[in-house]
Amino acid sequence: MARTKQIARKHSSGVKRKRTPEDDAADTGSGNEQPQKKSATANAAANSRAGQTVYDKTIAKDGPEKLAERFTDAIKKQKGDLSTIELEDESLPPKAFKDTTGFGETRLAKNLSDFLEQYTPDGREGLKSCAEETGSPHTILLTSSAIRAQALLQQVRAYGSEDNKIAKLFAKHLKLKDHIQYVQKTKFGIGAGTAHRIQHLIENEVLKLKHLKRVVIDGSYVDDKQRTIFTDRDAFLPTLSLLNLDQLKLRLVSSETELLVF
Numbered sequence: 001m002a003r004t005k006q007i008a009r010k011h012s013s014g015v016k017r018k019r020t021p022e023d024d025a026a027d028t029g030s031g032n033e034q035p036q037k038k039s040a041t042a043n044a045a046a047n048s049r050a051g052q053t054v055y056d057k058t059i060a061k062d063g064p065e066k067l068a069e070r071f072t073d074a075i076k077k078q079k080g081d082l083s084t085i086e087l088e089d090e091s092l093p094p095k096a097f098k099d100t101t102g103f104g105e106t107r108l109a110k111n112l113s114d115f116l117e118q119y120t121p122d123g124r125e126g127l128k129s130c131a132e133e134t135g136s137p138h139t140i141l142l143t144s145s146a147i148r149a150q151a152l153l154q155q156v157r158a159y160g161s162e163d164n165k166i167a168k169l170f171a172k173h174l175k176l177k178d179h180i181q182y183v184q185k186t187k188f189g190i191g192a193g194t195a196h197r198i199q200h201l202i203e204n205e206v207l208k209l210k211h212l213k214r215v216v217i218d219g220s221y222v223d224d225k226q227r228t229i230f231t232d233r234d235a236f237l238p239t240l241s242l243l244n245l246d247q248l249k250l251r252l253v254s255s256e257t258e259l260l261v262f
Contacts, residue, residue: 055220059219061101063099064095064096075091090244115262133208134186138190139215143170152192164188167191169191183201202247
């Protein structure tokens with residue numbers, strides 16, 4: 001309870017996180033959201049065409065307690081020596097995580113729609129809905145890269161329509177100012193992207209959270225360098241920053257928004 005009140009006090013202060021050089025790099029297209037060097041991009045494209053076959057099978061066995069522990073362990077590894085208070089401040093409680101151990105299929109991209117339908121009230125119809133207000137998704141798919149976000153977007157296209165777009169929420173090929181304009185005028189229920197860009201859209205008050213029911217972390221995916229979103233420092237630290245954003249973390253700890261790990 002004290003932790004929730006502390007977050008609420010921070011949120012009410014209206015103080016935004018200071019921008020870092022990494023933020024500027026991401027917005028100008030020179031950071032980790034840029035296309036990878038040609039060989040890595042070619043490998044990823046080849047894997048996508050062939051169909052994903054490699055994934056972290058241990059995620060499927062983790063309930064809320066284990067997922068919270070996995071998240072905390074990643075903080076320790078990626079951020080180094082933290083005090084007990086600092087670690088507790090950045091960690092997420094088990095109640096923030098949805099128990100998805102009942103999903104019987106493999107955690108591959110081709111099964112994402114089945115996963116979402118199983119853990120969404122009203123299933124397919126619920127996923128096909130969207131709020132009347134622009135920039136107000138019910139579902140955000142959080143990935144380690146723009147390439148991976150593109151792959152997941154292909155799996156959820158069927159939930160979109162002319163009046164309910166499936167939104168790209170990553171920086172590749174789109175400057176922040178243009179992205180802000182896009183989100184300001186677009187209604188969408190589902191968006192997929194990377195933490196840097198999603199956080200910037202929230203901080204610019206165009207990506208709204210009041211209808212957000214779930215954030216789905218693409219945790220099982222293993223990239224061509226054998227990294228997951230938990231072990232890739234360049235992906236995990238922005239993810240940590242996003243999930244600790246006051247207005248989002250308050251929703252997670254109060255269970256207004258659920259955190260699912262696919």
